[in-house]
Amino acid sequence: MRILALLTIFSALCGCVGLETNNKTSPVDEALKFCGFGYNSELGGMLEASYNYADKSDSSAEFGAKLEKGLETQLSAMVKNETFTEKLGEGEMLQLLREQQQCAKDYLINSRPNTRKDLLKVCMEDLQNRLAGNGSRRKVVSIRNYLVYAGHSMHSEESPVVALTIDDVVSERNIMVRCISNNNVYQDLEVVKNEG
Known part of the structure; x- marks a missing residue:
């Protein structure tokens, strides 16, 4: 039952990748698509805020550190939001968000051009x-x-x-x-x- 609830919420949050008709080509959208999560507005917002903060960096190392810090801050705020944790346990939601965050973070860091x-x-x-x-x-x-x-x-x-x-x-x-x-x-x- 818990797995069914997890899958239902995951599908509702992420949408269906195959039916996605989003024409946006921002790095965050590309990361979400690459990681197979479709366009998830909550995760997209979290990544977009962190990416914009980190993108002002002069070097790739600084970009990676700032992106990591921004994502941790955003993730902490999302986990405290009862909308995300009321149907699933906090630990399960945190694990799901961490997996999405890690994949998207790796994609963004590796796809950023050198400065x-x-x-x-x-x-x-x-x-x-x-x-x-x-x-x-x-x-x-x-x-x-x-x-x-x-x-x-x-x-x-x-x-x-x-x-x-x-x-x-x-x-x-x-x-x-x-x-x-x-x-x-x-x-x-x-x-x-x-x-x-």
Whole structure:
């Protein structure tokens, strides 16, 4: 009987995926469809609020953390709502919501395009590994004070030129590198000459 009640409420909340004629193409709608939940207005609202809060983030890591925090806040509010918990036990509803939330959260995080900040972070990590990684005699190397140098002739939106300082404890050097990317996905780096 309890399983029948769970299925009835789940169907009422989620709707029928096969009959869905929703033409919306927002990331939240895509996540709901991908996870097989149709268009659930309650879950959609929870995801939309959390997504909008997190989407202002500069990096994918920050986006994921903010999305997680927003979803936890929204989930806590939904569980306290008697409409959701009166026919099912609070634990069953919480489990159902958590499963929907996890699937949609993973989809949103993995489908979000990389940002410029993500590209620069990976580029600087690669440079750090090349300078002090396996086989290097220099074990302590830090990259400091890096910034995008848009005035360089090799700079482009797709592949920014970055001015930086390399500190290997013995000396400091200022160099410029070009972070080569494809759609903000890091490919490689190359050292470029300072034009000034």
